[in-house]
Amino acid sequence: MRRLLLLGGLAALALPAPAFAHATLEQTSPGFRARVETSPRVVTFKFDQYVVALPGSVQLFSATGPISVRRVWTNRRLLEASLPRLHKGAYTVRWHAMSGDGHVVWGVFTFGVRARAPAPTEAYGASGPTRTEDVVRWLYFLSLALLVGGLGFRLLVARRPLPRRFYVVTAIGAAATLNVGIAAFILRSEDALQLPFGRLLYGDLTPIARTRFGTAFIVMTLGFALVTGLLFLSWVSDREALLWPAFLLGLAFASGLSLSGHSAADRGSSWKSELADWAHLSAACLWIGGLVQLVAVVWPLLPELRRAAFLAFSRLATVCVGVLLLAGTYLSVLRLPRLSDLWTSGYGHILLVKIGLVALALAWGGLHRVLAVPAAERGGLLPRLRASLVGESMVGMTVLLVAAILVNAKPPG
Amino acid sequence: MQPPAEHVHWLFATGFLILGLCLLAEAVVGTEVWRRRAWRAYLWPGLAFTLGLFMWPVMVFFTSSTLHMLAHGAWAEVLMLAGAVELALVRGKLQSRWWSLATSAAFVISGAAFFVHEQNAWLYQRSAFLHHALGWTMLGAAVFPLARSFRPRSQAALAGFALTFVLVAVFLYSDRDTASIFGHISPQAGAPHR
Numbered sequence: 001m002r003r004l005l006l007l008g009g010l011a012a013l014a015l016p017a018p019a020f021a022h023a024t025l026e027q028t029s030p031g032f033r034a035r036v037e038t039s040p041r042v043v044t045f046k047f048d049q050y051v052v053a054l055p056g057s058v059q060l061f062s063a064t065g066p067i068s069v070r071r072v073w074t075n076r077r078l079l080e081a082s083l084p085r086l087h088k089g090a091y092t093v094r095w096h097a098m099s100g101d102g103h104v105v106w107g108v109f110t111f112g113v114r115a116r117a118p119a120p121t122e123a124y125g126a127s128g129p130t131r132t133e134d135v136v137r138w139l140y141f142l143s144l145a146l147l148v149g150g151l152g153f154r155l156l157v158a159r160r161p162l163p164r165r166f167y168v169v170t171a172i173g174a175a176a177t178l179n180v181g182i183a184a185f186i187l188r189s190e191d192a193l194q195l196p197f198g199r200l201l202y203g204d205l206t207p208i209a210r211t212r213f214g215t216a217f218i219v220m221t222l223g224f225a226l227v228t229g230l231l232f233l234s235w236v237s238d239r240e241a242l243l244w245p246a247f248l249l250g251l252a253f254a255s256g257l258s259l260s261g262h263s264a265a266d267r268g269s270s271w272k273s274e275l276a277d278w279a280h281l282s283a284a285c286l287w288i289g290g291l292v293q294l295v296a297v298v299w300p301l302l303p304e305l306r307r308a309a310f311l312a313f314s315r316l317a318t319v320c321v322g323v324l325l326l327a328g329t330y331l332s333v334l335r336l337p338r339l340s341d342l343w344t345s346g347y348g349h350i351l352l353v354k355i356g357l358v359a360l361a362l363a364w365g366g367l368h369r370v371l372a373v374p375a376a377e378r379g380g381l382l383p384r385l386r387a388s389l390v391g392e393s394m395v396g397m398t399v400l401l402v403a404a405i406l407v408n409a410k411p412p413g
Numbered sequence: 414m415q416p417p418a419e420h421v422h423w424l425f426a427t428g429f430l431i432l433g434l435c436l437l438a439e440a441v442v443g444t445e446v447w448r449r450r451a452w453r454a455y456l457w458p459g460l461a462f463t464l465g466l467f468m469w470p471v472m473v474f475f476t477s478s479t480l481h482m483l484a485h486g487a488w489a490e491v492l493m494l495a496g497a498v499e500l501a502l503v504r505g506k507l508q509s510r511w512w513s514l515a516t517s518a519a520f521v522i523s524g525a526a527f528f529v530h531e532q533n534a535w536l537y538q539r540s541a542f543l544h545h546a547l548g549w550t551m552l553g554a555a556v557f558p559l560a561r562s563f564r565p566r567s568q569a570a571l572a573g574f575a576l577t578f579v580l581v582a583v584f585l586y587s588d589r590d591t592a593s594i595f596g597h598i599s600p601q602a603g604a605p606h607r
Contacts (some may be wrong), residue, residue: 024477048591050601099601105478175490182486186479205476218473225469225489229462232497236504 023049023077023099025204030111032207033120039086039113043093045079051097053079054104061092061124088114092124094194107204108193120192120207129408133187137404140180141284142397144254146173147227148282149289151247157290157312163301166293167235173289174228178221185217216260223253251282261407268334280327283320284400290316291393299386307376310385314373317365328358335411345412354402361395368392419590421471426585428464432457433578440572454503462496465489484530491519510565516558520577524551538602539592543584550580 027046030036043058045051053074058081060067070082079097091113096106110117120126129137150170154162189208190200208214227250234242255278263269263277290313298309332351342348368389372382382388435457439447448454468489476482498515501507527548533541554577560570592598592605 178490182483189479201480202478205479205482209473209476221473222469225466228493229466232462232493232500236497236500236506 023047023051023097023105025105025107025206028093028109032109032210033111033117035112035115035117037114040083040111043081043083045095045097047077047079047097047099049099050074050076051079051099051105054096054098057081057095057097059094061094062086063090063124065124067091086113090115090118092118094123094125104199105202105204106193106195106199107207109207119211119213121188121211121213123192125194126191128191128410130187130191133184133191134401134405134408136180136184136187137408138401139176140184140257141281141400141404142288143173143176143180144250144281145285145289145400146170146292147177147224147231147289148173148247148250148254148285149287149291150293151231151243151250151289152286152316153290153293153313155243155247156286157316158293158298158305158309159312160305161240162293162297164235165297165301167231169292169296170231171228171235174224174231177224178228181217181221181224185214188213212260212265216256220253220256223249223256227253254278254281254285257281257407262335262411263331266335266411273331273334276327276330279323280331283323283327284396284403287317287320287324288393288396288400291389291396295386295389295393299389307379307381310381311373311376314369314376318369321362321365324358341412347406347409347411350402350406350409354399354406357395357399357402361392361399364388364392364395415474417590418475419588421475422585422588425464425467426582426588428460428467429578429585430582432460432464433575433580433582435460436571436575436578440568440575443568444566444571455500458496458499458503460496461492462500465492465494465496468492480530484526487526488523491522495519510562513558513562513565517555517562520551520555520558524548524555527551533599536594536597537599539587539589539594539598542594543588547581547584550577550584 024047025045026048029042029044030040043060045058051074053072057072057079058069060069060081060083067084067086070084072079072081074080074097079095089112090110092108092110094106094108096104098104108120108123110120110123112118147170150166150173154166154170185205185208186200189203189205190197192208193200193203195203205214209218227246230242230246230249234240234246255274258264258274258277258281261277263273294309294313298305302309336342336345336348336351342352368385372385372388375382435453439453439457466489468485472482472485472489475485495516498507498512502510502512525548527544531541531544531548535542535545554573557570557574557577560567561574564570589605591602598605
């Protein structure tokens with residue numbers, strides 16, 4: 001088993017195939033997302049190496065379509081293009097050039113003439129999140145649930161040292177959080193740059209790193225690397241107190257999703273919507289991650305702890321479900337001000353599916369509360385309870401999948 | 414405001430130099446003597462793990478290309494993994510000596526990352542030369558942790574392992590953002606910084 005895990009881990013590490021040494025874009029004029037008051041006559045790119053212009057090296061787009069660029073030329077480390085007179089509005093520049101080593105480097109940036117420049121992720125041609133991004137977002141939620149929910153289970157429910165499998169499950173969550181986060185960032189960059197994967201390898205990701213999404217990626221990657229370090233140190237040094245900072249930091253850094261998503265950027269968003277989104281996500285992670293620990297660690301390895309852990313988890317799950325419902329209802333009202341949006345908009349349709357699945361999960365948990373908890377309080381456990389808990393966690397994971405699709409969808413208005 | 418890449422390389426060179434010197438000291442005096450102070454056993458794996466943690470900021474802040482970012486991500490992960498496995502072995506949390514193969518695999522992955530990382534020929538400019546040299550060094554040096562898996566008390570394997578890190582440090586200290594190598598620099602590489 002350990003060898004399999006090692007091989008799996010190494011294979012995962014081998015997947016990101018690295019590289020570099022091509023021309024790097026150092027500066028542009030107009031700058032990234034700059035607002036200029038007069039139409040620029042020339043757009044200039046300054047690289048750290050000599051570059052050669054190619055056909056269509058600089059492409060300009062307004063919000064409605066392409067605008068022809070008059071002339072493109074290079075001057076040692078400069079790539080320049082003369083522009084026609086631009087009207088008020090937002091513009092996207094897509095560029096590529098051959099660097100000294102013969103490799104073509106690519107990039108995108110936006111600027112506005114007497115108008116706000118859109119983020120590169122909303123540049124002309126960017127189609128928005130794809131199905132692959134939905135799956136990656138779902139995997140990210142699952143990873144967070146394994147990590148943060150697992151730590152929460154150990155500290156709030158079990159309150160005693162757990163077998164090594166607890167660390168294995170949470171470590172898988174930690175490694176997945178880091179790697180799936182990287183995959184999510186690259187997929188979003190792929191859409192912004194509008195490049196196939198082979199060309200994306202040489203794409204300049206700096207403009208995407210400067211967006212709200214990019215900032216969240218940077219902070220969360222650094223944060224979860226730290227959490228991974230604390231988790232490992234706790235295991236290797238037998239200092240379980242280190243799990244507390246790991247748990248609290250994990251919860252805090254999970255807020256990166258709330259601070260970079262709809263709850264932070266859309267109409268009507270405020271600190272209250274950001275807080276509600278974070279509470280919603282945290283409660284879901286604690287609930288689903290806790291169920292996984294109960295099913296994968298306590299039930300098979302600690303039979304003497306089953307009853308106590310089940311009762312304690314039931315109390316935590318009740319609180320989590322309460323927070324989920326309150327925060328979810330608030331966010332739904334905020335994003336769908338009219339009830340009819342539920343059946344007239346695509347976002348509403350997805351939300352309806354999610355509400356249906358949440359209702360199923362709540363009914364499942366409610367059955368446990370009504371039937372299994374009283375039995376456990378009397379000193380016994382219902383037969384096939386573990387299978388039922390597996391079923392509940394599966395429904396929870398499906399809710400996360402729909403939540404991932406919902407997060408990537410655009411609310412109406 | 415980002416520091417120049419060469420400064421970051423020099424910082425990591427210092428880390429690798431300390432790591433290599435610790436291992437070299439262990440090879441010179443012997444593992445038994447080196448570990449008379451218990452904390453010394455944790456020194457190099459702990460340093461490797463810490464260097465892995467510090468590689469993450471490099472990965473997220475230097476985003477001039479996807480490949481560049483992924484390369485540093487891979488190095489961060491293999492450094493953390495190799496350091497973690499060695500720490501767990503010293504601590505007794507892992508028992509099988511085959512776990513040492515993780516360090517060997519980390520060397521191979523790091524070497525491969527250098528090869529993909531560098532698309533130019535050896536003499537294009539100094540960083541190209543260093544990337545090739547580092548790639549081959551890491552790939553060749555993978556044999557030392559491999560040998561230690563089979564013969565854990567081999568002083569030669571330990572010395573080779575230690576010298577690998579010293580060599581890596583020397584290569585990293587030699588790095589300049591744009592500079593000649595043996596008096597040669599491609600006209601395409603831009604003006605040398607110094």
